[in-house]
Amino acid sequence: MALAFDIREATPMDSDAIGRIHVEAWQATYAGMIEPGYLARLDPGTWATRWREAIGRQRAGRVRYGKVLVICAPDQGPVGFGSCGRTRSQTLPYDGEIETLYIHPDWQGQGLGRELLVALFEELSAAGFLSALVWVVAANPSRFFYEAMGGERLAEKTEPFAGCPVAQVAYGWDDLVGWLSAWR
Incomplete structure (x- = not known):
């Protein structure tokens, strides 16, 4: 029997779980891609505080648009989270x-990322966004997930991170409504 997972808007009470998931997913995913000392210094408590503040700003309406969602396993609480909002890109013509999008390493490979991505796209679409993009570390094998989900490779860039240059790739969906209709 398959477990039923719940996806909902994050609350400040979820921040400790989100901070833990954030750190453990980064440490598992980015080993060998990002400076090891940086990964070793990641602190779940620090990230929990950052996420608590971000969720609080969103819930108070102090950001133009943003949403944090959690995916919860029965009797477990959050096992993954994702956030979406207005695009930060100044050069790519995508509005969301x-x-x-992070799933705890113990829960990866079960389709939870797909469910969470669909829910994030639904949030963006409901808020009036017509398109969306995501930036992914180019060496991250998870980038193939976005390709499998229909993301079109849009652009590449290299930015400094933790004292090292990190190559990134953007994937985009130019018709969220159409994508969601086809997905359903």
């Missing part, structure tokens, strides 16, 4: 952006 998937800012984060």
Whole structure:
């Protein structure tokens, strides 16, 4: 029997779980891609505080648009999270952006990322966004997930991160309504 997962808007009470997922997913995913000392210094408590503040600003309406969602396993609480909002890109003609999407390493490979991405696209579409993009570390094998989900490779850039240059790739969906209709 398959477990039923719940996707809902994050609350400040979810921040500790989100901080833990954020750190553990980064440490598992980016080993060998990002400076090891940076990954070792990641602190779940620090990230929990950052996420608590971000969720609080969103819930208070102090950002133009943004949403954090959690995916919860029965009797477990959050096992993944994602955030979306207005695009941060100044050069690509996409109005929405998937800012984060992390599933705890123990829960990966079960389709939860797909469910969460669909829910984030639904949030963006309901808020009037017509298109969306996501930036992914180019060496991250998860980039193939976005390709499998119909993302079109749009652009590349290299930016400094933790003292090292990190190559990134953008994937985009130019018709969220059409994508969601086809997905359903």
